[in-house]
Amino acid sequence: MFARQAFTTATRGAFSSFAPAASRQSIRRYATDGPQKGTQFLQPRNFIYVAAGGVAAAFSLYWLKGQQSILIQPPKPAIPALNGDDQWVDLKLLKIEPYNHNTKKFIFELPSDDHVSGVKIASCVLTKYQPEGGKPIIRPYTPISDEDARGYLTLLVKQYPKGPMSTHLHEMAPDQRLHFKGPIPKYPWEANKHDHIALIAGGTGITPMWQLIRHIFKNKDDKTKVTLVFGNIAEEDILLRQELAAIENEYPQRFRAFYTLEKPPKEFVGNKGFITKALLKQVLPEPQSENIKVFVCGPPGMMDAISGNKKSPKDQGDLKGILKELGYSQDQVFKF
Numbered sequence: 001m002f003a004r005q006a007f008t009t010a011t012r013g014a015f016s017s018f019a020p021a022a023s024r025q026s027i028r029r030y031a032t033d034g035p036q037k038g039t040q041f042l043q044p045r046n047f048i049y050v051a052a053g054g055v056a057a058a059f060s061l062y063w064l065k066g067q068q069s070i071l072i073q074p075p076k077p078a079i080p081a082l083n084g085d086d087q088w089v090d091l092k093l094l095k096i097e098p099y100n101h102n103t104k105k106f107i108f109e110l111p112s113d114d115h116v117s118g119v120k121i122a123s124c125v126l127t128k129y130q131p132e133g134g135k136p137i138i139r140p141y142t143p144i145s146d147e148d149a150r151g152y153l154t155l156l157v158k159q160y161p162k163g164p165m166s167t168h169l170h171e172m173a174p175d176q177r178l179h180f181k182g183p184i185p186k187y188p189w190e191a192n193k194h195d196h197i198a199l200i201a202g203g204t205g206i207t208p209m210w211q212l213i214r215h216i217f218k219n220k221d222d223k224t225k226v227t228l229v230f231g232n233i234a235e236e237d238i239l240l241r242q243e244l245a246a247i248e249n250e251y252p253q254r255f256r257a258f259y260t261l262e263k264p265p266k267e268f269v270g271n272k273g274f275i276t277k278a279l280l281k282q283v284l285p286e287p288q289s290e291n292i293k294v295f296v297c298g299p300p301g302m303m304d305a306i307s308g309n310k311k312s313p314k315d316q317g318d319l320k321g322i323l324k325e326l327g328y329s330q331d332q333v334f335k336f
Helices: 002-018 021-029 044-071 164-171 203-218 241-250 277-283 300-306 321-325
Strands: 089-098 103-109 123-129 137-141 152-158 177-185 196-202 225-232 255-261 292-297 333-335
Touching (some): 103 164, 123 164, 152 164, 152 203, 203 292, 225 277, 241 255, 292 300
Parallel strands (some): 196 225, 196 292, 225 255
Antiparallel strands (some): 089 103, 089 177, 103 152, 123 137, 123 177
16 A cells, blocks of 8 residues: 555656646546547556656655765764773684784774774784783784774784794684783874884884884875885795785885895895895995984894894883994884
8 A cells, every 4th residue: 555655646746747737637637538639648658657757766866865875974983992091902803814834814803893903003902811820921912904994903923932922822713802902102103204214124023014014105195215124034934025015016116125034945036144234234224314214123133133122112222233333323213
């Protein structure tokens, strides 16, 4: 009944829109009189076509208005899952993706699809788990997922033989949970804060560098030049290589990546051995250049040789090693 009434109403409205007054008068005679001259347009078959066309037009207009209201509806404000307070947040492990022989991606589910991680550039998060009968294990990690990503947070973690947190993560299964806290601020970034930055990374020390790289080249207003020197043991250990190559191909005038391997294959195009003074002197911006910054992150041995290690998370320690020998100053270097 409802459908029939709707169709009748629509057809009347549609016809009254199309038919002139004289024709409407003819329609009133249609039930009892024969067809009048000049009213072929109003034959039953043609009338049905007009009515159906009116219904279709009305429905199309309604549908388009509905679509328009959907398209212009603003997205809901993002909710940070981690807001910098001292509370641990329990997140469920949603998915595990093998990456290479000793590294995996761990994708954690945020409380809702409107949540973002809360990570700022540049910062990291703390992870914690409580082994049975032991002390809590707490370790920092830099997520590789975009800070604007909604609903999930992704860690890229290499398993170390004596690493209690990395081992725990690699033994986790989907639907298990892990404690997170943060973000822990590292280096506040602004577009064009420096004309040129140099990133010196070893192993999983690439993750904070990737955070900076991704953020810089996502922002069309940021024109910072970036040079990356990335050291690893073997070619299969190079993390995020495809992502780095994609940015280098898109921005060849602003981003260059130089790789060095301790155990390179014969066909490897790059440098052999550790990150050396000669390599850094060749590829880094001159220390006398205006407005540059050098970032360093890697295992303790690499850090000690290149810049000296930090004294604590809040104390950068003195600048030592290769960078000091090359003439860089304390305020030109930041250690992640």
